[in-house]
Amino acid sequence: MTSLVQPHLVPLRAVRVSGATHRERGRARGTLLGEAVLRTSQAYAALFGRLGIAEADQTEAAAASLEATRAWAPETHDELQGVAEGAGVDLLDVARTVARTEILTLAQLPVPGECSTVAHVPGAGERAGGAVSAQTWDWYASFVRCWHLHRVDPVGDEVAHAGFAEHGMTGKIGLNAAGVGVHLNILQHRDDEPGGVPVHVVLARLLTGARSVQDGLEIIRSAGTTSSSVITLTGTDSVAMAELSPGRVTVLQDEGWMLHTNHFLGLDEPVRDPASTTFDRFGHLQRATASAVAPASADDLLPLVCVPPGPGSVAVLPDPAAPEHEQRATLATVRIDPGARTVRMSPGIPQHADEVCLTYQL
Template sequence: MTMREGKGEADVHLRAAMTVIECAGGHLEMGRAHGEQAREAVRRALEVWRESTARSSAELVTGSPLLGTVRRLLPGLADELRGIAEGAGVPFADVVACNWMDEAWWMRRRQLRRHGCSVVGAGGCLAQNMDLPAFMDGSQLILRLRPQDGPEQLVLTSAGMLALTGVNAAGVAVCVNTLGMLNGDPHGLPVAAVIRGVLAQRDRAAATAFLRGVPHASGQHYAVGDGGGIDSLECSAGGAVPVALRRGRLVHTNHALASGDLDAGALRELSERGSVRDSQARLRFLEASWRAEGTAAEAEELLADDTVPICVPGVPEWPIRTFGSVSYGLGEAPRARFRLGLPSVAAWVEPGW
């Protein structure tokens, strides 16, 4: 298990290194590899997370059945979380609560996000910007996972987390958008675990069946693609609702397009804060700009837009910024490209399999 680095652009203001954490074996072993190799990054990420969150980790771990659901449905991931804590030498409860990021956003209503993620897909590519709280910047990692019981995976994550988005060697990729206006279920499966459950599948049909078959803790849009196409599902406490592709291509932001499982109070708060208006503006821009024949290069250029903005800059009045971007080429030889931060500080990198 090694830590590999690659050079970015020469400008001293650019983030010059990419870190790929190599994790192989059983889930406990993979978690320990993650925690050990990224120990300092995990500790820093948890430190700023504690400083920036209003509720103790214990409330999200012992005060909800989320971890129990993971242990019941995907027990290996519960072992992996414990391995991360052991490898990094940090409290298990903190690692677990940090991984329930999407769940914390609806459990703590006041932390509903002002901005969110933008996803595009067409033909052989699927891409997105991952927009997260600004305090998470600097914790970006790529995990190369080689589990004993599934395909190899390349995953964008924050140090200590199971996954934010990813692709596997079988050609299945998943991108996500938070849908904070949909109902959550504290007995459901947390988003980070759902993503890894999708990436354990060997084709899009199995991945979509998994999404339809598990209970969902948080409102979330999942775009799942392989060489045969892309499926779009809006998931919530009420189940998984398919979203039709628009003129042969996928565009999605942070408001529900098909699901009617709405939390009226959350929708009202998101509307009052301008989050729904922002999401609608981004969707209109993507619909006007993204072609059904769009290429990965065009998707990557689109994700750098700072006018709407699709790419959210780090300015004081916006507590959210673009944490990273992914661009997945779908097919028999899947390709994964990652940008760990804003375009001004990070270059696209391709770790390979």
């Protein structure tokens, strides 16, 4: 018997974050989230331990990524310090969550990656609207209460943004007021290692600073990342999928449908988890989009990801037969329409997206 709650039944937590400086804005976030920041960090510490990562190695990797952040984005480092101060925790507790993707490169056991992203860029003769995108965010079901929705007011010449983040992070998946949206799917490469600029710091910088897809690509290329992910940048009329791996950024751009799950499309790099469902999910999205008409809005992408839950599905529900700490689930479904300046988020699988939905208008 499992004590886990279905993700779509968990109440949404939403905050508005502002401050005159990055430190003050971080402090405001930490104060609003309170004990949830430490609880999320402790959940990651426990996960890392189950994956064979010693506590000392977790701490060393988190500290190294903090230093990489200080060098690349000192204002973000200041903001993370503020988060720690506001939540009353050590900065390394915040860093453990923010650098979770980088710390996971030390795992001695397979790390799941089950996010699926679909985007559409109108071609000649298609609807007058612009590009739209959607994503399922899949992770361990035990993290169902470890994230929040947020609207973030700018500091200085930054751009306002909205979306969601895990408790302690300053950004993850969302859209900014300039009409640039970001999605994230984890990848794995044989050269991955800890200590680089956290991909979640890169996401935060994209949301506060990118005013176009091209701006976003320049920000990504400037970051010294050491883990692998694909960041999908959705603009008003274009989409770029930037595959990050140590020492390189491979950019995929096209018209029509663009899809990504958890294997490289631009590099010949094998999938490292033998149990990964990435090819099953990618195959479904290919079949679903082959006969789909151009979407009139981001909500039109929902039917493409509303696959009956089960092995290899885009929509993931916790498996009650699995040990609780191994259960995985779709924690959130996100739709982004940069032209309309809207990001819509729902807890759980896309089948429940109309039951509970929060829309931010930027």
